[in-house]
Amino acid sequence: MLILAAALFFAPHYEITLPYNANVPVSDAKGNLYFISDVVSPSYWVTRVDPDGNVVYRVIPAVVAGSYCQSSLLAPDPAGNLYVASSCLPSGGFNYIVISKIAPSGTILYTFPTQISANINVNGMAVGPDGSVFLTGSAYPSALATTEGAYVSSAKAAAFNFNAFVVEVNAAGTGIKYATFLDNAPSSASLAPFPSTAGVAIAVDSLGDAYITGTTEDAGFPTSDFAFNRNCNCSVGNPGVFVVTLNGDGSNIVYSTFLVRTPRPLLESQSISVTSGLQATVTEVFNGGRYGNESLISTTSKC
Numbered sequence: 001m002l003i004l005a006a007a008l009f010f011a012p013h014y015e016i017t018l019p020y021n022a023n024v025p026v027s028d029a030k031g032n033l034y035f036i037s038d039v040v041s042p043s044y045w046v047t048r049v050d051p052d053g054n055v056v057y058r059v060i061p062a063v064v065a066g067s068y069c070q071s072s073l074l075a076p077d078p079a080g081n082l083y084v085a086s087s088c089l090p091s092g093g094f095n096y097i098v099i100s101k102i103a104p105s106g107t108i109l110y111t112f113p114t115q116i117s118a119n120i121n122v123n124g125m126a127v128g129p130d131g132s133v134f135l136t137g138s139a140y141p142s143a144l145a146t147t148e149g150a151y152v153s154s155a156k157a158a159a160f161n162f163n164a165f166v167v168e169v170n171a172a173g174t175g176i177k178y179a180t181f182l183d184n185a186p187s188s189a190s191l192a193p194f195p196s197t198a199g200v201a202i203a204v205d206s207l208g209d210a211y212i213t214g215t216t217e218d219a220g221f222p223t224s225d226f227a228f229n230r231n232c233n234c235s236v237g238n239p240g241v242f243v244v245t246l247n248g249d250g251s252n253i254v255y256s257t258f259l260v261r262t263p264r265p266l267l268e269s270q271s272i273s274v275t276s277g278l279q280a281t282v283t284e285v286f287n288g289g290r291y292g293n294e295s296l297i298s299t300t301s302k303c
Helices: none
Strands: 002-004 033-040 043-049 055-059 067-076 082-090 096-102 108-117 120-127 133-139 163-169 176-181 197-204 210-216 240-246 253-258 266-274 280-287 296-302
Touching (some): 082 120, 108 163, 210 266
Parallel strands (some): 163 197, 197 266
Antiparallel strands (some): 033 043, 067 082, 096 108, 133 197, 163 176, 210 240
């Protein structure tokens, strides 16, 4: 079912001044807001503001010796902890991803360099029921070391421009539980131009299964039996949207489908959430104009 999304406007309750270049905030269930401000060298500020507009803390979560770090991904958990994914660039090296966990008081509980590096884009992050951290994005197969038993290993991943991936970091922030790709070398990727696939957003249910939405140019992207839609009708420059449910250890898909394409050019899938009834809701954004971005149309699909 497709539902046209509605916008809600409200008057400001308070005003605060944040450092230059603060991003759009992330909120938690209690109304706290979290901001990133990329103004501190070699890192950045993360600020927490309570529902009354008071600054609770302002901390620098990722300081890695010899590296410049920046971030755009924040994910709070129900207990008030904040998880931050940072991209850190060491002098003369490749960027890599660092995960930090911040307590409600602002104390840094851990900083974990994942060693996920080089030619990787992290687009989405979610926190599992046990405090583990899930990441999705796009990477060259050679850039991500997949774990034993992964659904799609580096060796079996489609060797084209970029491939969607999922990584789970354990709750202690000491290691990677699993790392897998989602596209497994389809025949449509055998000849140039090579299609690309990217994870855009991720959510996790109470069982620890991961729900991923993203875009793919690959008509051979794997779908499951009895999928809602097994035909993408997509190609290089003409992507479609996928939704995948990955099991708790990253070894197999529970469900994989394309969403229905429309005549409007797709920009990207934007978000995914999971209800207590294990139903996924995906928001996509389309270009509503005939000759340019005159208007954007947001639709929501329930799977």
